[in-house]
Amino acid sequence: MLSRKTKYGLKALTFLAKQEMGIPIQISKISEAENISLKFLESILLMMKKNDLLISKKGKGGGYMLAKPATEISIAVVYRILEGPISLVPCVSLKFYKKCDDCHDEDDCSLHDLMIRVRDNNLKIYENTSVADLAKNEV
Amino acid sequence: MLSRKTKYGLKALTFLAKQEMGIPIQISKISEAENISLKFLESILLMMKKNDLLISKKGKGGGYMLAKPATEISIAVVYRILEGPISLVPCVSLKFYKKCDDCHDEDDCSLHDLMIRVRDNNLKIYENTSVADLAKNEV
DNA sequence: GCTTATCCTACTATTTAAATAGGGTAATAT
DNA sequence: ATATTACCCTATTTAAATAGTAGGATAAGC
Numbered sequence: 001m002l003s004r005k006t007k008y009g010l011k012a013l014t015f016l017a018k019q020e021m022g023i024p025i026q027i028s029k030i031s032e033a034e035n036i037s038l039k040f041l042e043s044i045l046l047m048m049k050k051n052d053l054l055i056s057k058k059g060k061g062g063g064y065m066l067a068k069p070a071t072e073i074s075i076a077v078v079y080r081i082l083e084g085p086i087s088l089v090p091c092v093s094l095k096f097y098k099k100c101d102d103c104h105d106e107d108d109c110s111l112h113d114l115m116i117r118v119r120d121n122n123l124k125i126y127e128n129t130s131v132a133d134l135a136k137n138e139v
Numbered sequence: 140m141l142s143r144k145t146k147y148g149l150k151a152l153t154f155l156a157k158q159e160m161g162i163p164i165q166i167s168k169i170s171e172a173e174n175i176s177l178k179f180l181e182s183i184l185l186m187m188k189k190n191d192l193l194i195s196k197k198g199k200g201g202g203y204m205l206a207k208p209a210t211e212i213s214i215a216v217v218y219r220i221l222e223g224p225i226s227l228v229p230c231v232s233l234k235f236y237k238k239c240d241d242c243h244d245e246d247d248c249s250l251h252d253l254m255i256r257v258r259d260n261n262l263k264i265y266e267n268t269s270v271a272d273l274a275k276n277e278v
Numbered sequence: 279g280c281t282t283a284t285c286c287t288a289c290t291a292t293t294t295a296a297a298t299a300g301g302g303t304a305a306t307a308t
Numbered sequence: 309a310t311a312t313t314a315c316c317c318t319a320t321t322t323a324a325a326t327a328g329t330a331g332g333a334t335a336a337g338c
Contacts, residue, residue, distance in 0.1 A: 002227040004241070004296065007250065014249040026314070035241045040297050046316070059305025060313045075253065088141040102146070102174045110153040110273045111146065114214065114264075121260050125253075134249045143327065165283070179328050185285065198336025199282045 006082040008036045009044045010134065013053065013078060017070035017135035024056070024063030044082065051081045070132035079126055086126060087119040094119075145221040147175045148183045149273065152192065152217060156209035156274035163195070163202030183221065190220045209271035218265055225265060226258040233258075 011034045019025055027045060031038040045064055048054045055067045066073065079086055080095055090098035091106055092115045103109045150173045158164055166184060170177040184203055187193045194206045205212065218225055219234055229237035230245055231254045242248045 001224065001229075002254075003294090007228065007239075007241070010250055024314095028314085035243065037297060039299080042315080043297090043317090049315095056315060057305080058303075058313085058315050060307065062305070062314050064315085085140065089146065090140075100146075102143070104174065110276055111149055113276065114268060114273060115141075118261060118264055121264060122257060125257055125260060129253060134253060137249055137252065142325090163283095167283090176328060178330080181284080182286090182328090188284095195284060196336080197282085197284045197334075199338070201283050201336070203284085 003083055004040075005044055006079060008034070008041060009048060009082045010075070010078055010131075011036070012041060012045060013048070013066070013070075013073065013131045014134040016054075016064060016066050017131050022065065024061065024065050026063040029063070048078070048081060053078065053081070066131075070135055071130050073131040074127050075129045075131070075134075076123065076126035078131070086122055087115060089115050092116050092119050094123075142222055143179075144183055145218060147173070147180060148187060148221045149214070149217055149270075150175070151180060151184060152187070152205070152209075152212065152270045153273040155193075155203060155205050156270050161204065163200065163204050165202040168202070187217070187220060192217065192220070205270075209274055210269050212270040213266050214268045214270070214273075215262065215265035217270070225261055226254060228254050231255050231258050233262075 012030050015030050015034055016025055027042050028038060030036070030045075031041050034041075045054060045056075049056055049064070049067075052067055053073060054064050056062065056064050076086065085093040085096040087093040087096075089100055089111065090096065091100045091103065091109070092112065099106070100109070106112060151169050154169050154173055155164055166181050167177060169175070169184075170180045173180075184193060184195075188195055188203070188206075191206055192212055193203050195201065195203050215225065224232040224235040226232040226235075228239055228250065229235065230239045230242065230248070231251065238245070239248070245251060
């Protein structure tokens, strides 16, 4: 299951992608439109800003904007920032690799090949889908 | 990420699939071979037994056996028993459907189509892979 | 009737998720 | 200048899920 953090993050990005480029959108506006706790959303947006998906403007008339065209923000990138590894087990993760602590030997693990297949399949979808696609609602 | 419960469950099934059919294997043997906490494994096997994936025999010479040929146990079935929904959001789950409580309208959700695509892709893999495939290590 | 091994319930500890609180800081308008 | 707006940041809390533990009940076999 997807965490709410990731779900909210994707919804927020999609919402921003639907707005006119270049004008800052306030957190409260996104929060209301997407039915997300304001404070929770605040922390999510901050995280995405720190990872260069968003830029922000303070003060009156401030808010958040996409840091780049929505077509250039893949779901894979968002997923990794908010959710973490795309793979189902750490030992087949490309970006978050870690040995599984119950496996003696990775090559001997009966799940290894399946986990790689699943990872590659999901990766393909996530990398070939952008926030712009979500905004168009024509995935 | 896959829970340890599911991971251990799949490993246990695979281990059983590799044994000679018809002779009961003790929990302790699986636990040692797969490096899984005995008591935790016990509860996992019990759950799979209750869901008709395993049969057991008590007393001396007892243990667990697959309830059907390994070729007939799909990963999808195991996943749903131990992990729950295969989909990433409840509102696109086939077996565990539930409305997402942040969405006003499902058809209007920007993630909906993507989530369905991901679900179908994973489902395809999980339904077309059996415990026998894992045991062969030729997924 | 003793041993073996599963069955079953309940409990606990740890971690993660999902917020919430509350003030700090910067930009803008007047 | 100063009041207001809106993001920035840290810490705390609550609830749930995960992972495992304890201890005995039950059934089968010798």
